[in-house]
Amino acid sequence: MTAVSATPTATPQPRNAVIRSARDSLVVAKRNLIRMMRIPEVVIFGLVQPIMFVVLFSYVFGGSMKVGGTTDPGVYREFLMAGIFAQTVTFATAGAGAGIADDMHKGLVDRFRSLPMARGAVLTGRTLADLVQTTLTVIVLAIVALIVGWRVHEGIPKALGGFALLLLLGYAFSWIGALIGLTVRTPEAATSGGLIWLFPLTFISNAFVDSSQMTPWLRHLADWNPFSATVQACRQLFGNPGVSQSPAWPMQHPVWASLIWSIVIIVVFRTLAVRKYRHATS
Amino acid sequence: MTGAIYAEGLVKTFGDVRALDGVDLDVPEGTVLGLLGPNGAGKTTAVRVLTTLLRPDSGKAVVAGVDVLRHPNEVRRLIGLSGQFAAVDEYLTGRENLQMVGQLYQMSGRDAKVRAGELLDQFNLADAADRPAKTYSGGMRRRLDLAAALVVRPPVMFMDEPTTGLDPRNRLGLWDVIQDLVAGGTTLLLTTQYLEEADRLAHDICVIDHGKVIARGTSDQLKARTGGERVEVVVHERERLTEATEVLRGFGKGETKVEDHMRQITVPVTGGAKLLAEVIRELDSRGIEIDDIGLRRPTLDDVFISLTGHVAELKEDAV
Known part of the structure; x- marks a missing residue:
């Protein structure tokens, strides 16, 4: 033990594990937010994409889409917004994945793993920073949506509830991204690997079309898709048209279904990602 | 009493490759061990095991008196690691990087700030302290990486090929920094492919090839073996x-x-x-x-050739 006593190290402060974990996560989150501010391109492209989707879907598909028995483009635009919001928050997956893969690639994960810090903090910090970015994106998107004619009809508290569910879904998906990033190890692969499966996930859902028009097996998939639950919940809470009448449980209880899906995703993917991180080799 | 870094029978396999094939090390406190070998010899794997990044298949490792396999988090408080690739966040400034590392070593925000300032002065980075590390030259980045490893003044340091890729001037500069550090009593394990570097910095040298220690001794002893x-x-x-x-x-x-x-x-x-x-x-x-x-x-090059039958530069696939 002489080696320890010979050279005093800077006094590490003893901390309760939970407080330490929270503090370490915030230190890492701060680091990721500083990065985001210094690479504004990423945030800007993250904004342009959903805005483009709003405009394209509203004006190209609107008018030919039948929602709630009408093809009124104004109705489709209101219907569409919950889907676009939900799709936008899930794109956080790619950001988290690319960020963590980049840290692996650059050797930063080795640095972090050699420090006496909480095990999950590197990943929690990253997902928290992504949550901040997602929140900003959703705010900008909501403003654009208001401009093209989207409104909330059930009051502000319910609307805020809808946004809370959206952010929770985005946070859950960033844990999927974290696991992808740790698995593929290169930022490029993490970006595409984080996006490819999102397309079937978001399209086989009630996000852009009325799922009752789908063939039965697709409709079942769509009804039980975690993504659909949040979209349905938002339509209800925002008072937007096109709420699905499907008897499937998640469509009947979309707020609960959305909460349960998001929490299950967080628990499962956080566990897997933290385990993977502990054995990560760059 | 074992040394500040002690390893016994370390084995680590990756598939068919035995990256470590029964490595024993013993580094007395306050000395420098040079782990010398070509790419893929197992140097980096040894460092990764000793710094808690990798669990060996078998064997025992003790760093600063703490069992690495049983108490990895205790070990992490007592070591500094400076990697082969300068592991700093290139979008953070030098100061932000050091403060972050200090806080993650569980220093208070204020202590981390003070310590970052000291290190930036000591490593001659004060002028660039508030610029993103992206704008640093290779030598500056390496110094920042080293400074990050020294935030808590760890009693035991590991440096994995600290000067790989540096130009001769920066290499000399870094050697001076390392020598000062050792003069202050730090125990250091250094891996290198540069025989000259081991010769200059290390008290003892372990030559490692194919995961095995094939020779050990002082530089002079190894040279004497060659003639x-x-x-x-x-x-x-x-x-x-x-x-x-x-x-x-x-x-x-x-x-x-x-x-x-x-x-x-x-x-x-x-x-x-x-x-x-x-x-x-x-x-x-x-x-x-x-x-x-x-x-x-005889140079250590001659030593290496006489021990391994090949020159000290080989495969690109570092394990």
Whole structure:
């Protein structure tokens, strides 16, 4: 033990594990937010994409889409917004994945793993920073949506509830991204690997079309898709048209279904990602 | 009492490759061990095991008196790691990088800030402290990486190829920093492919190849194993080569080697510079013109070749 006593190290402060974990996560989150501010391109492209989707879907598909028995483009635009919001928050997956893969690639994960810090903090910090970015994106998107004619009809508290569910879904998906990033190890692969499966996930859902028009097996998939639950919940809470009448449980209880899906995703993917991180080799 | 870094029978396999094949190490407190070997020899794997990044398949490791496998988080408080790739966040400034590392070593925000300032001064980075690390030169980044490893003044340091890829000037600068650090009592394990670096910095050297320690000792001991000094002569005229060889054979303590096409004669000797002067006088008195003459001492390159049968630069696939 002489080696320890010979050279005093800077006094590490003893901390309760939970407080330490929270503090370490915030230190890492701060680091990721500083990065985001210094690479504004990423945030800007993250904004342009959903805005483009709003405009394209509203004006190209609107008018030919039948929602709630009408093809009124104004109705489709209101219907569409919950889907676009939900799709936008899930794109956080790619950001988290690319960020963590980049840290692996650059050797930063080795640095972090050699420090006496909480095990999950590197990943929690990253997902928290992504949550901040997602929140900003959703705010900008909501403003654009208001401009093209989207409104909330059930009051502000319910609307805020809808946004809370959206952010929770985005946070859950960033844990999927974290696991992808740790698995593929290169930022490029993490970006595409984080996006490819999102397309079937978001399209086989009630996000852009009325799922009752789908063939039965697709409709079942769509009804039980975690993504659909949040979209349905938002339509209800925002008072937007096109709420699905499907008897499937998640469509009947979309707020609960959305909460349960998001929490299950967080628990499962956080566990897997933290385990993977502990054995990560760059 | 074991040393500040102690390992016994470390084995780590990746598929069919035995990256570590029973490595034993013992580094007394306050000394520097140079782990020397070509790419893929297992140096980095050894460092990763000792710094808690990788669990070995079997074996035992103790760092600063703490069992690495049983109490990895305790070990992490007591070590600093400086990697092969400068692991700093390039979008953070030098100061932000060091503060972050300090906080993750569980220092208070204020302590981390003060310490970051000290290190930036010490490593000559104060002018660039508030610029993103992206704008730093290779040497500056390496210094920042080293500073990050020193935030808590760890008693035990690991440096994995600290000067790989640096230009000679920056390499010399980093050597000075490392020597100061060791003078302050830090125990250091250093991996390197540069034999000169191990020679200059390390008290003891372990030569590692294919996951095994194939030789250990001080630089001088290893050189002695390869044989002593020798005289090398390059004769100007090829016709006088035979005569010159006869002269050198008279001074030599072993087999004389002649490389005809280069007009070069090499002969092992004892007696150093004084003997060299005698050789020159003798050749001169016979009127044998020489292009080059010198007393050569074995380098660690020679050591490496004699131990492994190949030169110390190989595969690109570092394990």
